[in-house]
Amino acid sequence: MYLYRAIGDRGETRDFQLSQKRTTKAARRFLVKALNRSPHNRPSVISTDKNPAYNEAIASLRREGRLAATCQHREVKYLNNRLESDHGKLKQRIRPVRGFQSQKTAHNAIRGFETMRMFRKGQFRSMVDSLAGGSEARFIGRLFQVFVA
Template sequence: MKRGTKKNLFKGRQFTAEIILWAVHWYLQFPISYRDLECMLADRGVQVDHTTLFRWVQAYAPEIEKRIRPHLRMTNSSWRVDETYIRVEGKWVYLYRAVDAAGQSIDFLLSCRRHAAAARRFFRKALGQPHTVNPRTITVDKNAAYPTAARNMKRAGELWRFAKLRQVKFLNNIVEQDHRRIKRLVRPELGFKSFATASRTIAGYEAMAMIRKEQVVCAPAGDMGAQRDFIAALFGTAA
């Protein structure tokens, strides 16, 4: 990482990188609102407005998710894919998510539509991550869009031609249970105000989930200090 990265990312901020990353980590880790976090920080002598906390999360949550990817353990080749619903601008949109057979997070995609094109975009995004492999099996629900997307991708050489698509709903309990974490984190804010806001925030939620699932070797799930130090190291800052 270049020495100038830290200055560029935190330039102009009233607070230190340590405090900013500390606050962002807390918000993404626990089901709290920005106003709750404002009170928690005030209790620790840090006076910062909830609107500033919102801007911090929007700026650094997707950056954490991007920087964590190269440090993740490789997922296995059995994918469990499903969609859940997130409220954005007062409307329900689709959140595509995937985990492997061991419950490790693979990727996510927010989409206004639930069709073959969206499924294909999600598969492409997931396949492009450094911690994923071309799946041997992809377990999905009965949504007719998935077979269409898989056929088109195999025809285009984007998906392994021997990959098996299984439309068996009960086998997707792993990813359906994993959706509950996202729902719990979203609930305090009563939905998102924009599509971009939702996507950036969820990127941070997913990054914290990967840490909790011990997908990062140097950040054990139960060691908050190690997690804090790991996030600080991603940005070249001293925790």
Template structure:
């Protein structure tokens, strides 16, 4: 009830940003983090490239191969196939990338290292800093919409919006160019 305007406007902003986002690199870091929804822990899958730019994110109820595979396929459909993906020792992500490579005859190099994955772990911090004071979300639908809005603002703050040269240097002007 209190976020009625956000529930209507944030999906529109996320869609517009997705169309105007700069291209991402071919070396990805993929990980998941926990978000509390209706008193239960849910999983926010996130991927960033080598430069720290957000590739994609997806909130899922379970942490299994199917959830990781759904996230991977959605990210590849939006941004193309990466050359390599770095993950931690997660079995679900390993199985998802392995099954994707086998099914699509792809050659995505898989690297498992918790130290190389620090970029995405540090990027989680910005999202968690905003979500933690909220004390969780009431519904899964509202959580996914509000997280999309938080991620959208985080991408704008990181300068991922593709703007003409010399325009939209500040966060406020980038947001204004996105809205107009």
């Protein structure tokens, strides 16, 4: 399976998707999903590895008008380092699990890993402060209606 991930310019996790194959169709599906997640905040630059599927997917999104013609697509290896280093930390969590039996199991586990990493990155800080008085444990307890002392 292939894990597609999108991070923002400050390292915050935007979205992820698992795919059986690394094709133009899968890359396009991920990019559409990531773009739909933040419709008012379109990227000005997209950095990817050199997989040719991205070129075709980005070109089709530009033709449809979903992606601005001025959006740069950079395929320079070192420009993708932020994503790769962020991705490495996720791999450290997955490795002890020794793989997954199904795509559904993998998706649910990675979603949990990503959510906890988003907490560590401080992406939920404003919600935790306003809804739970600064305590992540209280925030999660309130979110899932679990008693937390």
